[in-house]
Amino acid sequence: MAEPRDVVRIPDAKVALSTASVYPESTATAFEIAARLGYDGVEVMVWTDPVSQDIEALRRLSDYHGIPILAVHAPCLLITQRVWSTDPWVKLQRARAAAEKLGASTVVVHPPFRWQRQYARDFVTGIWRMANETDVRFAVENMYPWRYRDREMLAYAPDWDVTKDDYRHFTIDLSHAATARADALQMLDRMDDRLGHVHLADGRGSAKDEHLVPGRGTQPCAELLERLALSGFDGHVVIEVNTRRAMSAAEREADLAEALAFTRLHLASAVKVPRP
DSSP states (O other), rough: OOOHHHHHHHHSSSSEGGGGGGSSSSOOOOOOHHHHTTOOOEEESSSSHHHHHOHHHHHHHHHHHHHOEEEEEEEEEGGTTTTTSSOOHHHHHHHHHHHHHOOOOEEEEEEOOTTTHHHHHHHHHHHHHHHHHHHSSSEEEEEOOOOETTTEEBBSSSOSSGSSSSSSSEEEEEHHHHHTOOOHHHHHHHHGGGGGEEOOOOOOOOSSOBBOTSSSSSSSSSHHHHHHHHHHHSSSSEOOOOOOOOSSSSHHHHHHHHHHHHHHHHHHHHHHEEOO
């Protein structure tokens, strides 16, 4: 009789490409690359690219490339302050409507900037209210203090560490954890079963948000993926890396292929079942 061997069982989590990962290339390019490399879907970063704001254009790209839109990242960046309104609640309402129309399960949202005082004051209760109105997950993402030399500015409210507040769902971003010099695995423990979404990227603890290809920094990317696999995580793992320094389209694509391979390897390596 043959000796028992382990059989790898791939977990249900899908691996998606953030459209931000191809910047300065376009949203349309992200769909092309995701399809060519075999990603399970995309997360659309809504920003200044007009296509990222256009639901019909996004649907056409999704249909043409056969790539589902799994998540929508609401326009929360400084450069998107006027995208989809200057009212932050309107931005979230439009992100939810986009997710519902495009079949995405998740809206990723940052905590407010500290100077958005009324929005910050109402944010926790407001996110709960919106979450109760839809099946779409509002997954609030951990951020980081802003640093310059030896000075630190707390730019987000109620807090950059979103585990200090009560949200139904969280997004964990490992590059942000690196910039915050926070322990990502301890943050994962605090999120527990409220973790709904993952932004996978690496970092080395720089004051700059690095978004390195997983495995190129000091963050526990492999360990986190293995823990997700063992826990039966059924959300999405989104590759959100910085490829701006790529010298060519081929180099950018190679980075994104490496990130996908790393993610699938470590999601699979942790989950084995005995084969008789």
